[in-house]
Amino acid sequence: MLTPQEIEARLERVLLTVQKPGRYVGGEYNATHKDWDAIQTKVAFLFPDIYDIGVSNVGMKILYDQINQRDDALAERAYLPWLDFEEVMRENEIPLYALESKHPLVDFDIIGITIPYETLYTNTLNALDLSQIPLKTADRGPEHPLIIAGGHTSTNPEPMWPFIDAYVIGEGEEVIHDIVDVVQQHKMSLREGLQPDAAISHTDGETAASQKDAPRSDMLKKLAQIPGVYVPSLYEARYMDDQTIAEVIPLVEEAPKRVLKRIVAKLPPAPTNFIVPNIKIVHNRATVEVMRGCTRGCRFCHAGFTTRPVRERSVDEVLEAAEKAVESTGFEEVSFLSLSSSDYTGITELVEKVSERFPDEKLSVSLPSLRIESVSLDLMEGLKKRRSAGFTLAPEAATERMRRIINKFITDEQLLETATEIYKRGWTTIKLYFMIGHPSETIEDVQAIADLSKKVLAAGRHTVGGKAKLNLSVGTFAPKPQTAFQWVSVDTFEQINEKQDLLKKELGRGIKLSWTDPEDTVIESFLSRGDRRLSDVIYTAWKNGAKFDAWGDQRRYETWMDAFAEHDLDPTFYTHRQRRVDEIFPWEHISTAVHKKFIFQDYQQSLEGEIRVDCREQCFACGILPIFKDMRRENPGKGWMCPEVKVRKKKMIPVENK
Amino acid sequence: MSEAIPATRLRIKFAKQGALRYIGHLDLHHIWQRSIRRAALPLVYSQGFHPQPKIQLASALALGFSSQAEVLDIWIEKDAAWDLKKLQKAVPEGIIISDMQEVELRSPALQTMVKSAEYEVTLLDEISDSLLDEKLATLMDAESILRPKRIKKKKRKRFTTVPPTYDLRPLILEMKRIAPQQIFMHLTAQEGATGRPDEVLNEMGISVEAARVERKALNLK
Numbered sequence A: 001m002l003t004p005q006e007i008e009a010r011l012e013r014v015l016l017t018v019q020k021p022g023r024y025v026g027g028e029y030n031a032t033h034k035d036w037d038a039i040q041t042k043v044a045f046l047f048p049d050i051y052d053i054g055v056s057n058v059g060m061k062i063l064y065d066q067i068n069q070r071d072d073a074l075a076e077r078a079y080l081p082w083l084d085f086e087e088v089m090r091e092n093e094i095p096l097y098a099l100e101s102k103h104p105l106v107d108f109d110i111i112g113i114t115i116p117y118e119t120l121y122t123n124t125l126n127a128l129d130l131s132q133i134p135l136k137t138a139d140r141g142p143e144h145p146l147i148i149a150g151g152h153t154s155t156n157p158e159p160m161w162p163f164i165d166a167y168v169i170g171e172g173e174e175v176i177h178d179i180v181d182v183v184q185q186h187k188m189s190l191r192e193g194l195q196p197d198a199a200i201s202h203t204d205g206e207t208a209a210s211q212k213d214a215p216r217s218d219m220l221k222k223l224a225q226i227p228g229v230y231v232p233s234l235y236e237a238r239y240m241d242d243q244t245i246a247e248v249i250p251l252v253e254e255a256p257k258r259v260l261k262r263i264v265a266k267l268p269p270a271p272t273n274f275i276v277p278n279i280k281i282v283h284n285r286a287t288v289e290v291m292r293g294c295t296r297g298c299r300f301c302h303a304g305f306t307t308r309p310v311r312e313r314s315v316d317e318v319l320e321a322a323e324k325a326v327e328s329t330g331f332e333e334v335s336f337l338s339l340s341s342s343d344y345t346g347i348t349e350l351v352e353k354v355s356e357r358f359p360d361e362k363l364s365v366s367l368p369s370l371r372i373e374s375v376s377l378d379l380m381e382g383l384k385k386r387r388s389a390g391f392t393l394a395p396e397a398a399t400e401r402m403r404r405i406i407n408k409f410i411t412d413e414q415l416l417e418t419a420t421e422i423y424k425r426g427w428t429t430i431k432l433y434f435m436i437g438h439p440s441e442t443i444e445d446v447q448a449i450a451d452l453s454k455k456v457l458a459a460g461r462h463t464v465g466g467k468a469k470l471n472l473s474v475g476t477f478a479p480k481p482q483t484a485f486q487w488v489s490v491d492t493f494e495q496i497n498e499k500q501d502l503l504k505k506e507l508g509r510g511i512k513l514s515w516t517d518p519e520d521t522v523i524e525s526f527l528s529r530g531d532r533r534l535s536d537v538i539y540t541a542w543k544n545g546a547k548f549d550a551w552g553d554q555r556r557y558e559t560w561m562d563a564f565a566e567h568d569l570d571p572t573f574y575t576h577r578q579r580r581v582d583e584i585f586p587w588e589h590i591s592t593a594v595h596k597k598f599i600f601q602d603y604q605q606s607l608e609g610e611i612r613v614d615c616r617e618q619c620f621a622c623g624i625l626p627i628f629k630d631m632r633r634e635n636p637g638k639g640w641m642c643p644e645v646k647v648r649k650k651k652m653i654p655v656e657n658k
Numbered sequence B: 001m002s003e004a005i006p007a008t009r010l011r012i013k014f015a016k017q018g019a020l021r022y023i024g025h026l027d028l029h030h031i032w033q034r035s036i037r038r039a040a041l042p043l044v045y046s047q048g049f050h051p052q053p054k055i056q057l058a059s060a061l062a063l064g065f066s067s068q069a070e071v072l073d074i075w076i077e078k079d080a081a082w083d084l085k086k087l088q089k090a091v092p093e094g095i096i097i098s099d100m101q102e103v104e105l106r107s108p109a110l111q112t113m114v115k116s117a118e119y120e121v122t123l124l125d126e127i128s129d130s131l132l133d134e135k136l137a138t139l140m141d142a143e144s145i146l147r148p149k150r151i152k153k154k155k156r157k158r159f160t161t162v163p164p165t166y167d168l169r170p171l172i173l174e175m176k177r178i179a180p181q182q183i184f185m186h187l188t189a190q191e192g193a194t195g196r197p198d199e200v201l202n203e204m205g206i207s208v209e210a211a212r213v214e215r216k217a218l219n220l221k
Helices: A004-017 A058-068 A083-091 A118-130 A172-192 A196-201 A205-224 A302-306 A315-329 A347-357 A377-384 A400-406 A412-424 A443-467 A493-506 A518-528 A534-543 A557-566 A596-608 A629-634 B018-022 B025-038 B084-090 B129-141 B153-159 B197-203
Strands: A041-050 A073-080 A110-114 A146-150 A166-168 A235-239 A245-250 A286-289 A333-337 A364-366 A391-396 A429-436 A469-476 A511-515 B007-016 B055-057 B066-077 B095-103 B114-123 B146-148 B165-167 B172-179 B182-190 B211-220
Touching: A004 A083, A041 A058, A041 A118, A041 A172, A058 A073, A058 A110, A058 A172, A058 A286, A073 A118, A083 A118, A110 A172, A118 A518, A118 A534, A146 A172, A166 A172, A166 A205, A172 A205, A286 A315, A315 A333, A315 A347, A315 B025, A347 A377, A377 A412, A391 A412, A400 A596, A412 A429, A412 A443, A429 A443, A429 A493, A443 A469, A443 A493, A443 A511, A469 A493, A493 A511, A493 A518, A518 A534, A518 A557, A534 A557, B025 B055, B025 B066, B025 B084, B084 B095, B114 B197, B129 B172, B146 B197, B182 B197, B197 B211
Parallel strands: A041 A073, A041 A110, A110 A146, A146 A166, A286 A333, A333 A364, A391 A429, A429 A469, A469 A511, B066 B211
Antiparallel strands: A235 A245, B007 B066, B007 B095, B055 B066, B114 B182, B114 B211, B146 B165, B172 B182
């Protein structure tokens, strides 16, 4: 493998032939550079899309920080090259390298891949291939890094099972350290038990190979014992005659029957020394996560089900982090991140205090994911001075019936009132998110989206005149595993087209409509609820050129369909099939701590159009609290939104003398 | 406009090295803005609907070139404290500040003061001294060197028939071999008459990827 110096020498010869070479050279402010030779364990974090998209990923930033805080480990970053540079890399045999040291990824002990959405699967394979690392766990030896992955897609890791050595289920802040520890112990034991003669004496190829692999499978077994770590190669999936899952069972005793997600009891201090890119990227800003999880219980929302319980940071902690982040980055914008910013307990106070702390008016503040019913007038007033371009609201549905089905209940009046207030305060553009494609949706429900949008724009015109604009983003529903809609089917192309055509026809001047390409929805759908057999499809699709599936102009739907055909699988089995109520899902052995019973009940209620209110008002016993009760008990008070768990009466134990 | 705002004008000389070679002129502007914010220097902003920080870079450096001699003027609030060391800590790796001084507020815009630039070019592929000397002599002896003009994409359509040319020769002030595979170039660098090292190399049949170019000096009026 090439040395960093050799890689740099080759880069010098080719970088000027590609677009935006600044993506490929690192050197950003706040990047951490450690002495490679002095550090025991090296971790490369990889975001399997281009730099412009990946560098602002908060999850990766958190992990980069966690590892670099250790004296015995270092973390570096890698992203995928864009098509032009990939071609150049392959031509010049430049392996994928980390930006900080320019070491090829294969030199690292661990490669941690962040996979927040399924359309990054082919890119993940491409990244491994560019790193010259065997794509499959089964083909990797002691000379290869441990390949771990995590992120939102890990709630159904099965389609990627043969490619990833170990999956992190849930939150990574603590478990990453456990993984590093196991890898360190493993390296140490390898060094101690190294018998060079033994390796040579095996002439029989097969024995030598299994001998070589033995230590790696030992390591995998140790990893499988870490709570929150899933080692797919230690499990086997069995199928029923109808192709659904019979069971997924562990093959070794070290692997637990079910892998429960890991969470942190309290959000650790937020990272503040963000990488400041030298080039323009998608989200060039500092981010402070104010809260994790969401209490609203929207039935389609994957994050809402899988990131429970809600844990908040205090206003002071958030402010301090924001201040530090702005100081250490010089960013012009700070974004307060959560699944539902306006539900954050201290939101109004936070916005007020931001104004006090940052009298410099050039700092803009963004609050993504505002809930219509909880955006108060005070909040709008507070944001007015620091507004970034637009104001985004997500009503999702436009009829009472659909709102009940998806459990996102607001009224038209609330939306119109809020929109009017927003226009009144000087925002000329409002962006609304709607969703189409739920199996219960009728064409009337879609018509209602058009009608309501027109009313919102009319309210805007009435308030501020012709300046008022409305951007409408209409996504297509893709059912996700571990949510109330994991049983339902995706709309067919015909259904989606009919609905989208209606909207395109209905919506005209003043309303800018954007929608999801139906092919995109279908690809996302089979990938997100796939089983292990889908791994062959992913492999073949990648082999035949599928990559950057999240990029509209790169997506190759036909390549995917051909890959299904090659493996004699039917994509509609995964997409347009209503699941039996007693079906065992491919992800059944992965637990987000929300009971299947609860999820099923939620699904039943949806069919009845029954609302479940915000669980801050009433606990519905989703499963989080019984499973994490000890954690809750140790963290009483407002940090968690779940009800308090009483402190057990102390047993009479002898008190030690001081 | 700038006269209306009381300010201190600072001239910063810096080197641009390493990864920053691959960062373009506009991005470098942003890098400086953020660095100055990190150093807590109170930048003065232009007035108007879209206030812009008052920052001027003397001369754009082509992508891929390193430099020992970049010049930047910034305007900070009048009599605000400034400190070279503090600013150095706030810039990304690859920017090395060599000098920072107050200059006359009313002195002309930096871009208009640049006269010429000196470059040192290292050729990465082997080339004999004699062949290199011959190539240099050919250029220096030429009376004029017509090269196709670069036109921005938007304007390109207007010139569909005859691509316009410009004469590169008068833009070359001096050129010589200073070591094996190493050339010194002194090119004009005035608005509308800027000699580009990559154009010179190209004329010599050498691609810019096969050369390491460093700006050694920027001569101001």
